[in-house]
Amino acid sequence: MPNLKIHAEDWESYQKVEEIFEQTRILKRQLELDLGRWSFVVFGPNKGTDHTIVREGCAVHLKIDDSLIYIAAVGNPEKVGERGMPIEEFAQEELPPELNGLEIYQVDPVRPLNIYEKWKGPHPSEAVESILENFKDKNIAVIETPDERYWSLSVLKYLNECDQFFPDVLTEALKKGDLPLKGYFSPLSTKMH
Numbered sequence: 001m002p003n004l005k006i007h008a009e010d011w012e013s014y015q016k017v018e019e020i021f022e023q024t025r026i027l028k029r030q031l032e033l034d035l036g037r038w039s040f041v042v043f044g045p046n047k048g049t050d051h052t053i054v055r056e057g058c059a060v061h062l063k064i065d066d067s068l069i070y071i072a073a074v075g076n077p078e079k080v081g082e083r084g085m086p087i088e089e090f091a092q093e094e095l096p097p098e099l100n101g102l103e104i105y106q107v108d109p110v111r112p113l114n115i116y117e118k119w120k121g122p123h124p125s126e127a128v129e130s131i132l133e134n135f136k137d138k139n140i141a142v143i144e145t146p147d148e149r150y151w152s153l154s155v156l157k158y159l160n161e162c163d164q165f166f167p168d169v170l171t172e173a174l175k176k177g178d179l180p181l182k183g184y185f186s187p188l189s190t191k192m193h
Contacts (some may be wrong), residue, residue, distance in 0.1 A: 004160045007084055009101040016098055017153060023146035024154040026161065027132060030141050038162060041135055042155055044145035045124040052121035053148035054131065056140075057114050059159055091152035104156070113155055 008014040030039060043054040084103030087095060091113055122130045128144060135142055145154035 004156070005084070005105040007103040007105065013098045013102060016150070017102070020146060020150045020153040021157050024157045025144040026141065026158055027128065027144055028135070028140075028142035029162075030139050032139050033162070034139075038141070038159060039139065040141040040143055040155055040158065041131060042143040042145055042151045043121055043127055043131055044148035044151060044154070045127075046120075046148050050123055052124055052127045053151075054119050054121040055115045055148075055151055056117040058116075059113050059155065087152065090156070093152070095152065096149045099150075099153075113152060 006014065006017050008017060038059040040058065041054060041056045043052045045051075046053045084105040087099055087102040087104060089112065090104055093113075093115060121127055132142060141158055143154050143158050145151050
């Protein structure tokens with residue numbers, strides 16, 4: 001994953017991140033990407049119970065007066081003194097203790113996650129079929145996480161894949177050092193390149 005780096009407090013936490021990324025399944029992707037908004041449903045088993053937890057939400061760019069604001073946690077986790085975005089700011093929900101102190105470094109725009117609905121879902125053995133059926137006609141990604149407590153990591157994997165397959169013009173210019181983008185946002189230009 002070239003655009004994303006993670007810094008964990010200890011090796012066990014880093015291994016947990018790797019495990020969640022490997023076991024996350026993207027069951028359905030958005031068919032049409034909305035500018036500045038990535039809608040998703042993420043679900044996974046609730047350990048110790050016979051049901052899943054389902055979260056519906058979105059990742060959204062920050063906006064001021066309908067203009068997208070790009071915030072990038074650019075840095076290198078190997079360098080002392082450079083900090084990434086704390087996962088607590090990214091997920092904005094209670095996280096398992098082993099994720100405390102986890103930092104995200106990425107060039108792509110940071111999109112904090114907003115959960116606007118959370119509910120108990122069906123038994124894990126019925127969850128995939130049931131949730132895919134419920135959201136089949138909606139323009140929304142469906143993500144299966146191996147453990148509902150780590151839902152934010154599963155969504156992060158999905159967002160990173162979106163960034164790889166659908167690169168953003170401004171992000172690509174940042175990576176290549178091609179700023180300013182001549183003609184792209186000029187008020188004198190009547191067309192977008």
